[in-house]
Amino acid sequence: MQVRPDHHGAGGAALVWRVPPGWTALSSASVGGGPGRPRWVTNLGVGDDFTRTDLPAYAAERAAALGLRGPGTTLLTAADVTQVEHAEHDGVRAWATVGVTKPTWALAPDGRPPTDPGLPPPPGTINIVAALPRPLSGSALVQAVGTLTEAKAQALLEAGVPGTGTASDAVVVLCPPPGEGGADTPPEAFAGVRSRWGQCLAVAVHTAVSAGMRARPWPAADVDAGVRW
Template identity: 50%
Template sequence: MLYEPILTSRSEAGWDIPLLVWRAGAPLLAVGSAPLGGGLGVRRWVLNATVPMTYDRDDPAAHLAELAHDLDLVGPGVGLLTGVDVAEVVRRTDAGVQVWATVGLGTPVWAAAPGPAAPAVPAPAHRVGTVNIVAYVPVRLGDAALVNAVATATEAKAQAIWELGLTATGTATDAVTVLCPADGEPAPYGGPRSAWGAPLARAVHAAVRDGGAGTVVPWSDRRAG
């Protein structure tokens, strides 16, 4: 299983910057688009790290690996970055599926924007613009079902964003990670009307909708205030 995340922090440039750390009770199968540990494979932990809006490193996977080392996280894991204060994580559950989301919608975009991607609505450049989703499904999903589960989570995210009144499907830097047990008979489907895709969709929708309903202030702006 994937345990509830622990909120901790790291010291950087004289500031204590928050991080969320999930540990697994046993190695889990994961699929996702994270900078560190993305793709499909067995993972032992998940890290969601706040970064200042002035973040300018061009090696996010290496940076996340450094943070994981400093936290004594061993083995392969998943690492995510966001300008959102990860202490604002939203957790929702549905029929045994658990979802955690950090929601920043300051730079919404259409996925199929004509030409170079541009914000669907004007937004100051400093506003938070990343939605990170971590989901745990309590049964083994087949490889195709895992890929389908990522699509299902993304569709549910886009539905929530639309219902929040934004003419967008997400932001340009969103990431999704879906984890499940590595053992057991694989469930074959992960679509929004499947046995496990349906509660996944509902939990993601609720987390993104509720997380995006308030005003999300960039972590660096909180510090400046």
């Protein structure tokens, strides 16, 4: 599977992952998310002033401009996608675009919703795409998303970020179909943080997100480090 930055797509820069046939994905993306077998994944750069709400139509327009066909999964971010961080550990690969301008806790410190739920979250997104070399069972795919999220949160806390992520973070976990690498290769049953492949995933994600934080340390000069929302 290959990733390439594309600076010529209509609407802004994009990262494109070409996914081999038969691969399975589990994603929190708002376009093409959930379980599925995408043929491609995109991480699309959008401006801070992006206001479109017809996200499937927008994603389809950008995909067509990039020459992509078939089902796919689309991530969006106001971060500079050309500054993608990549890490690999024992065959597990992770790519992260790290934009931390509005970090948030899962629960506001005072226990109340930190923002008007009717308003879209401000720009500041961490998007992560991860690929494992082994097939995963359905439950292991869910565990992998949890492992990825824990590793991201750990990297942010170690970097001094006051939150476990941003309100618009999205992830994609990809794995090959059963039988990949041999007809008798069964799906892995576990991908939690203490399983072999979960630990490899945690290392790769933590490394990529940490690199993103080193490149763009918290807090940025134009960010109020005291904000909690």
